[in-house]
Amino acid sequence: xxxxxxxxxxxxxxxxxxxxxxxxxxxxxxxxxxxxxxxxxxxxxxxxxxxxxxxxxxxxxxxxxxxxxxxxxxxxxxxxxxxxxxxxxxxxxx
Amino acid sequence: xxxxxxxxxxxxxxxxxxxxxxxxxxxxxxxxxxxxxxxxxxxxxxxxxxxxxxxxxxxxxxxxxxxxxxxxxxxxxxxxxxxxxxxxxxxxxxxxxxxxxxxxxxxxxxxxxxxxxxxxxxxxxxxxxxxxxxxxxxxxxxxxxxxxxxxxxxxxxxxxxxxxxxxxxxxxxxxxxxxxxxxxxxxxxxxxxxxxxxxxxxxxxx
Numbered sequence: 507x508x509x510x511x512x513x514x515x516x517x518x519x520x521x522x523x524x525x526x527x528x529x530x531x532x533x534x535x536x537x538x539x540x541x542x543x544x545x546x547x548x549x550x551x552x553x554x555x556x557x558x559x560x561x562x563x564x565x566x567x568x569x570x571x572x573x574x575x576x577x578x579x580x581x582x583x584x585x586x587x588x589x590x591x592x593x594x595x596x597x598x599x600x
Numbered sequence: 601x602x603x604x605x606x607x608x609x610x611x612x613x614x615x616x617x618x619x620x621x622x623x624x625x626x627x628x629x630x631x632x633x634x635x636x637x638x639x640x641x642x643x644x645x646x647x648x649x650x651x652x653x654x655x656x657x658x659x660x661x662x663x664x665x666x667x668x669x670x671x672x673x674x675x676x677x678x679x680x681x682x683x684x685x686x687x688x689x690x691x692x693x694x695x696x697x698x699x700x701x702x703x704x705x706x707x708x709x710x711x712x713x714x715x716x717x718x719x720x721x722x723x724x725x726x727x728x729x730x731x732x733x734x735x736x737x738x739x740x741x742x743x744x745x746x747x748x749x750x751x752x753x754x755x756x757x758x759x760x761x762x763x764x765x766x767x768x769x770x771x772x773x774x775x776x777x778x779x780x781x782x783x784x785x786x787x788x789x790x791x792x793x794x795x796x797x798x799x800x801x802x803x804x805x806x
Binding site: 583590 | 619631637638675686793804
């Protein structure tokens with residue numbers, strides 16, 4: 507159960523990550539207020555995806571994990587994207 | 601000498617597999633919520649106007665406040681890991697305690713939010729709800745299901761982090777052995793990840 511040679515994230519890095527996440531949140535709220543029409547949904551989802559990637563990379567320490575774990579997480583998110591794509595193809599062309 | 605090296609090596613593997621197991625569990629969680637996201641997306645494209653109208657009922661300010669609360673709590677739990685790695689035991693306990701307070705703030709906000717809607721008789725099965733168009737019933741059904749399931753995760757995460765805090769205090773979790781704290785933090789980050797998607801989908805896109 508001993509944890510070896512793990513990367514230690516500095517407090518400064520954690521603060522910076524939080525600051526970026528809060529900025530992205532503010533941007534997404536402001537963007538919605540501007541009523542961009544059809545692009546609103548796309549923009550909101552892109553910003554959310556960027557935020558999720560930042561949390562996974564820094565708060566969840568994926569940047570400092572071994573390649574296998576990173577590939578697994580990437581693979582699962584890819585699988586999830588494929589499931590969504592197939593569901594929508596099925597829904598729109600039935 | 602050889603024996604002790606061997607033990608060190610197998611302990612190292614244990615820590616990695618323990619974390620791997622947590623990630624596998626998180627993948628199942630992703631698909632649990634993913635299923636609901638897909639239902640939401642399909643229903644939204646089917647009843648666009650109803651979803652637009654129903655989403656206006658949600659309070660963006662409460663949603664935004666809870667987003668900030670969860671983001672900050674995600675940082676404090678990540679920092680508690682840094683603290684334990686640097687042997688700052690009291691700081692680690694303090695940071696987890698702040699995380700728990702923020703979890704409490706999130707739940708209190710949720711209580712007022714749901715309470716307000718229930719006082720307006722906007723809950724599944726109410727007489728008011730039955731008179732609404734089909735798409736709006738769908739929206740509120742999904743709203744309660746998704747935020748409810750998420751709130752359940754906040755409560756479970758809170759319990760998990762309380763256990764972690766007690767183990768740090770008793771010394772069972774320390775600079776050398778902190779797998780449970782790592783996994784507890786991973787779970788808490790997942791709670792945050794799901795909210796990052798729930799907030800724009802339910803509150804912002806109207």
